[in-house]
Amino acid sequence: MVDEKLRKLRDTIDKIDVEILRLLNERAKIAIEIAETKKAKGLSFYDPVREKSVIDKIIKLNKGPFSDEVIKTLFREILSATLALQESQKIAYLGPEGTFTHLAAIKYFGSFARFEPGDSIKSIFESVEKGLSKFGVVPIENSNEGTVTYTLDMFMQYEVKISGEIIIPITLHLLSRSGQREKIKKIYSHPHARAQCREWLNKNMPNIPVYDVASTAEAARQACIDEEIAAIASEFASQIYGLKFVAKHIEDYKNNYTRFFVIGKSFPGKTGSDKTSIMFSLQDKPGALYNALKPFKDANINLTKIESRPAKMRKWEYIFFVDFTGHIEDEEVIKTLEKVKDYCIELVHLGSYPMFEH
Template structure:
C-alpha cells in the first residue's frame, strides 16, 4: 500500500516535470521572438529593469515552501539561460576563477553568461570601455575593510558607467586537499581575507606562516597543488578546486559583506528604487565642499557614501565620490546636480542603477 502511494506521488511529479519542461521551452520561444523584434529596432537584448520586475512579481506570488531566495536563484538562472539564447553576454571579472568577484558575477548575471577573468581591476575597466566585454564586475567596498580605493581611481581614467550593484556575504573557510589540520605547514591568503580572520588564525594556527597571494581563488589553487598547504577561501572556491574544509566560517566578524559595481557603457532606466553615483572636483577654497553638499540636504536626497581620492594631476587636490538615493531621470536629482555643478570644477555622472535588495 505504501509503495503504491509512493508511486502515485512520483507519477504526479513526473507529470509536473513534463509540464515545467514544456512551459520553459514555450517561454524560450517567446523570448527568441522578442529578440528578433529588438534586433530590428536596435534595442539592447539585456534589460536589467525588466529582469528585476519579473523577479519581484514572482516573489510576490510565492507562497512556499520554497523560500524567496531559492525562487530568486531559480528564476535568475531561467533568465540567464533565456538571454544566452538571444545574445552571448561576455562579462569580465577580477579573476582567477573562484574569486568572490566571480561569485558576484554569477549571482548577478546567472551561470549562463560568458565569464572572462582578468588579472586586475584596470583590465576590467579597459575591457568594458573598448567593448571587448559587455559588462564588468569590480569590488567597490567591504563592510569591514572599507572602500577599494583602486576601483575609485579607475573611474578617473576610463569612460564607463555604473550599470548596477550587488552585495554578497563574505564567509571565509580554511581549506586543504585532505581537510586535516595536522598536515598544514603553510597557509595562503589574500591580505584582506587574512585581516578578516586575524583573531581566528592567532588562536587556532599560531605557528603556521601565512603568505599573501593576489586573491582567495589563487590561494585555493595553490592549496590544490600541495597537501601541506591550506587556503583561506570561499566554499565556491572549494568546489572549483576540489578542496575540503579544515574549518568553516573563520572570519572574526560574521556581518561581513562586499559590494560590487556592475560596469557598462550605459546605465538602465529608473525603477523607483535607484542609486546614483557621481564624482566631482572642487576649487581649493574654504567652504566649497559644504556648498557642494548642501543642495543634497536642501532637496532631501539621502547620501549613502562619500569618499575622497587624490586627484593625482596636482598635489593636494582631491576628487570626491558620492552615492545617493535617486535616479538621474528624477527631476529632483537633475535640479540638485545642476546646483551642485555651480561649485565644482568638474562633475561626472558615473551612473544610475537599481539599488540592490
C-alpha cells in the same frame, strides 16, 4: 513494493515536471521572437530593469513553501539561460576562477553568461571600455575593510558607467587537499581575507606562516597542488578546486559583506528603487564641500557613501565620490545636481542603477 500513495504522488510530480519543461521551452521560443524584434529595432538584449520587474512580480506572488531567495535564484537562472539564447554576453571579472568577484558575477548574471577572468581591476575597465566585454564586475567596498580605492581611481581613467551593484556575504574557510590540520605547513591568503581572520589565525594557527597572494582563488589554486598548503577562501573556491574544509567560518566578524559594481558602456533606466553615483572636484576655498553637499540635504536626498581620492593631476586636489538614492532621470535629482554643479570644477555622472536588495 512501492506504497500506492507514494506511487501516485510521484506520478503527479512526473506530470508536473513535463509541464514545467513544456512551459520553459514555450517561454524560450517567445524570448527568441523578442530578441529578433529587438535586433531589428537596434535595442539592447539585456534589460536589467525588465529583469528586476519580472523577479519582483514573481516574489510578490510567491506563497511558499519555497523561500523568496530560492525563487529569486531559480528565476535568475531561467532569465540567464533565456538571455544566452538571445545573445552570448561576455562578462569580465577579477579572476582567477573562484574569486568572490566571480561568485558575485554569477549571482548577478546567472550561470549561463560567458564569464572571462581578468588579472587586475584595470584589465576589467579596459575590457569594458574597448568593447571586448559587455560588462565587468569589480569590488568597490567591504563592510570591514572599507573602500577598494584602486577601483575608484579607475573611474578617473576610463569612460565606463556603473550599471548595477551586487552585495554578497563574505564567509571564509580554511581549506586544504586533505582537510587535515596537522598536515598544514603554511597558509596562503589574500591580504583582505587574512585581515578578516586575524584573531582566528592567532588563536588556532599561531605557528603557521601566512603568505599573501593576489586572491582567495589563487590561494585555493596553490592549495590544490600542494598538500602542505592551506588556503583562506570561499566554499565556492573549494568546489572549483576540489578542496576540503579544515575549519569553517573563520572570519572574526560574521556581518561581513562586500559590494561590487557592474560596469558597462551605459546605465539602465528607472526602476523606482535606484541609486546614483557621481564624482566631482571642488574649488579650493573654505566651505566648498559643505556648499556642494547642502543641496542634497535641502532636497532630502539620502547620501549613502562619500569618499575622497587624490586627483593625481595637481597636488593637494581631491576627487569626491558620492552615492545617493535616486536616479539621474528623477526631476528632483536633476534640479539638485544643477545646484551642486555651481560649486564644482567638474561633475561626472558615473551611473544610475537598481539598488541591490538582499
